[in-house]
Amino acid sequence: MSGPLSHIKVLDLSRVLAGPWAAQNLADLGAQVIKVERPVKGDDSRAFAPPFLNDQNGQVTKESAYYCAANRGKKSITINISSPEGQELVRELAKEVDVIVENYKVGDLARYGLGYEDIKRINPGIIYCSVTGFGQTGPYKDRPGYDFMAQGMGGLMSITGERLDLPGGGPQRVGVPIIDMTTGMYATVAICAAIAHRAVTGQGQWIDVALLDSCVALLSNQAMNYFSTGKSPEALGNAHPNIVPYQSFKTADGAIILACGNDNLFNKFCEVAQCQYLAKDPKFATNGQRVNNRAEITQILGEIFIKKTTKEWVQLLDDAGVANGPINSIAEVFEEPQVQARGMQIELPHAAAGKVTLVGSPMKFSATPITYDIPPPALGQHTQEILEKVLHKSEDQIALLQSSGVI
Secondary structure, X not given: OXXXXXXXXXEEEOOOOHHHHXXXXXXXXXXXXXXXXXXXXXXXXXXXXXXXXXXXXXXXXXXXXXXXOOOOOEXXXXXXXXXXXXXXXXXXXXXOOOEEEEOOOOOHHXXXXXXXXXXXXXXXXXXXXXXXXXXXXXXXXXXXXXXXXHHHHOOOHHHOOOOOOOOOOOOOOOOOOHHHHHHHHHHHHHHHHHHHHHHHHOOOEEEEEEHHHHHHHHOHHHHHHHHHHOOXXXXXXXXXXXXXXXXXXXXXXXXXXXXXXXXXXXXXXXXXXXXXXXXXXXXXXXXXXXHHOXXXXXXXXXXXXXXXXXXXXXXXXXXXXXXXXXXXXXXXXXXXXXXXXXXXXXXXXXXOOEEEEEEOOOOOOOXXXXXXXXXXXXXXXXXXXXXXXXXXXXXXXXXXXXXXXXX
16 A cells, blocks of 8 residues: 555444545545445445446446445445444454544444444544534534535525526535535544644544534635624625626636636736726726626626637636636536546446446645555455454354354
């Protein structure tokens, strides 16, 4: 194994997305990750389909595309943790690892003798990361939580989507489970920080991350807009609450995003669009004035952009150094030369499909580059290997575990 965390071993007791996303990040960083799944059914996301992967003959497999999005770099073992024997297997694995990631409901694993305090007794240096909907404390701690709920309760949906007074207006969720993934990223950062802390002090710790907390944190500048005015921000479609123009415009054949993050960029845009009079107009000369006169400047720019095609505008704005970009479909994203050059599409062999295409990691390292060695595993693909090589079980012991339904 290579990567900055190649010395770290992780036990992934999580399922669906937030926890698995964190564990996949750690795997990308070189950690050795063992994923524990339920016998027969496995991770819930194995059933989040169609689509399933197709094999090399074009036949549909039983491997869901969703599962593959968050589980590369891991080895899968099936264990029934509701059984005492299964719980003991997890404890044995916990002795061998540095990090545990779990996303059971508050108190569930403690009932099995697998909570933080239980594991700490047998592995004092353990870094134990719990991912839940609402956290380990507070009046909602026992409620189940999902990404969609967090987006709504955390205010994100209220500022996402078209304006209420326009057709199609109303709260919208983001097109990917952004809070699951953001929570997974916060968990990854916290785990890496805890690893650094342990390297200095020798102490492990319990990390508590929650979907709702992560969504609230993600409000960032919009929360500050509320704190400073006392007024809740509202959805603005593709416009920005604090910057104008920073939005999409219709072109002769599609749409384009214009991002003038400062007055200099707006001046450059006006030059290339041959509307220098706008930059000199007191109503539009500064960003603050443009924000105050948003409707008027937006209408004027809309009439300008509709005169050329998206490709023509992209070329003109690129040449002028003005930030812009087309609105790509997912297929068009992976046709972008920049995306290809950055290695954001990868391919790995796969036990059931023959091969699987995946999205690569955005993390680039000069000294410890990320390598992709392990594809998303088939359910229980590595059970025998882990029991033999990690826990040193004999063939007879493994056979007994299988016959009793523990694995």
